[in-house]
Amino acid sequence: MACPLCASYNENIIKSNNLFRVILVDEIPGFIRIILNKHIAEFSDLNFDEYCEVMKEVYKIEKIIREVLNPDKINVASLGNYVPHLHIHIIPRYKNDAWFPDSIWSEKHRSYKYKTTQKQIEELVERIKNGQ
Amino acid sequence: MACPLCASYNENIIKSNNLFRVILVDEIPGFIRIILNKHIAEFSDLNFDEYCEVMKEVYKIEKIIREVLNPDKINVASLGNYVPHLHIHIIPRYKNDAWFPDSIWSEKHRSYKYKTTQKQIEELVERIKNGQ
Numbered sequence: 001m002a003c004p005l006c007a008s009y010n011e012n013i014i015k016s017n018n019l020f021r022v023i024l025v026d027e028i029p030g031f032i033r034i035i036l037n038k039h040i041a042e043f044s045d046l047n048f049d050e051y052c053e054v055m056k057e058v059y060k061i062e063k064i065i066r067e068v069l070n071p072d073k074i075n076v077a078s079l080g081n082y083v084p085h086l087h088i089h090i091i092p093r094y095k096n097d098a099w100f101p102d103s104i105w106s107e108k109h110r111s112y113k114y115k116t117t118q119k120q121i122e123e124l125v126e127r128i129k130n131g132q
Numbered sequence: 133m134a135c136p137l138c139a140s141y142n143e144n145i146i147k148s149n150n151l152f153r154v155i156l157v158d159e160i161p162g163f164i165r166i167i168l169n170k171h172i173a174e175f176s177d178l179n180f181d182e183y184c185e186v187m188k189e190v191y192k193i194e195k196i197i198r199e200v201l202n203p204d205k206i207n208v209a210s211l212g213n214y215v216p217h218l219h220i221h222i223i224p225r226y227k228n229d230a231w232f233p234d235s236i237w238s239e240k241h242r243s244y245k246y247k248t249t250q251k252q253i254e255e256l257v258e259r260i261k262n263g264q
Contacts, residue, residue: 042206044195055187063176074174077209081225081233093213101213105235
């Protein structure tokens with residue numbers, strides 16, 4: 001079966017380079033995913049320089065999400081059990097969101113209406129694109 | 133309420149430095165957690181040099197876990213919704229472990245007996261201690 005992350009299908013790509021692409025994920029406003037271009041499963045399949053480049057992007061994106069959306073918490077995770085093609089989730093969390101305080105991979109506790117505005121998402125995308 | 137990660141209580145510490153400590157977590161054989169010493173919630177509360185130092189440790193530990201335990205997948209995650217004191221989980225996963233392919237924060241699907249030996253855990257701890 002073809003890997004669903006090897007080709008970029010129906011993704012909202014914010015930026016991309018030789019190593020990875022950064023996408024805006026629909027599920028949660030401001031949910032960002034970094035997807036490696038190469039079909040590798042783990043961080044340590046990257047050489048150390050590549051790893052540092054990816055991790056620098058995580059740091060920058062986390063900072064931008066905090067500044068633009070001011071969430072109660074950020075969750076950063078790389079699981080890949082379903083799709084073993086390296087990708088990193090950067091997720092803004094709010095104290096009364098559907099899963100809080102559990103992970104978004106847990107059962108939902110309640111329904112939640114995000115207060116995030118379209119203007120904030122546009123600013124987020126613009127700043128991630130510019131890298132600051 | 134005091135933060136349960138500010139003081140090291142009943143932890144199996146493998147190594148520690150000024151910035152963080154690395155502990156062996158009982159729950160899953162070879163489950164490693166990096167806990168920052170400072171009470172901060174997010175990666176971007178670290179300065180960039182500190183962040184790189186922590187991330188370098190994640191990379192090294194992931195590599196060692198793979199070499200010693202050869203799991204089917206590694207999960208790396210920093211959530212902190214319950215305890216907003218920065219810590220990173222590095223988790224060896226196996227295709228028929230209790231939660232697979234879901235996260236360890238999801239419902240268990242089955243029971244699972246790890247084949248990991250005490251000798252492997254000792255090697256893992258030794259190598260993490262030595263940083264290679």
